[in-house]
Amino acid sequence: MRTAVITLAAGRHPHLLLQQDGLARSTRPPDHYVIVSMSDPGIRSLVVGRNPAADVVTVPLEDGRLPLAAARNAGAARALAAGADLLVFLDVDCVPGASLLDGYARAAQDGALLCGTVAYLPPPPAGGYRLDNLAGMAPPHPARPAPADGQVVRRGDPRLFWSLSFALTARTWDRIGGFCEDYTGYGAEDTDFAATAGRQDVDLWWVGGAPAYHQHHPTQHPPVQHIEDILRNGALYKARWGNWPMVGWLRDFETRGLVRYLPVTDTWCKS
Secondary structure, eight states, X not given: OOEEEEEEESSOHHHHHHHHHHHHTOSSOOSEEEEEEESOTTHHHHHTTOSSOEEEEEEOOBTTBOOHHHHHHHHHHHHXXXXXXXXXXXXXXXXXXXXXXXXXXXXXXXXXXXXXXXXXXXXXXTTOOOGGGGGGTOOBOTTSOOOOTTOEEOSOOGGGOOSSEEEXXXXXXXXXXXXXXXXXXXXXXXXXXXHHHHXXXXXEEEEEEEEEEEOOOOOOSSOGGGHHHXXXXXXXXXXXXXXXXXXXXXXXXXXXXXXXXXXXXXXXXXX
């Protein structure tokens, strides 16, 4: 089974380098490592000459916004053209555990959308993260199932899908049809992808033994810096699926007086 790892990057260069180092330590090396640069010209020179060798694809921004859906599709297209049988998507912030690729490969079946565990790391110690220490720094995220090594939990709730770390066979990717590129900027494109997978009778499986470790970086809770994207992409999702995603964040924004809900039209808008 030819395995391709696909990651998207715009900045976050130290995170990307540690991910590459993690892949180099994998018990099952990737056959193809595709990095999709979203208008970041520094990435190609950053990763050149390092292991594993990176195949850099460049996509432009969409009206100044990160084209996350289109970038994942571009990365998958490059991997499939090179003969990939298994697509593994990792966020640039995520460092793969040594067994991640092997865990996904052992669990992979057509018709399944695979999600491994992700642990959110605390801020790095002096000198940065050490790959050998990541497993002991944080447990898997408590909001998702965390099967033991070698176990698979089937019939997962697609609303819990996340794009930090997931995998699927090339045939399953074709069955789903990729990500909807109408989404730009932050939010909902992954929720839409999981909903589309469910509509195509693709089952969500939680996979033990495929760990990833999310590197710490400053953020905001709720993500007020993405409020415009969340409203726009949320409205698109509502038009496609009949309900609003990211409602928890929308309610947090409402509490802060940033947005308001209009029950007559079932819409959210800025206050």
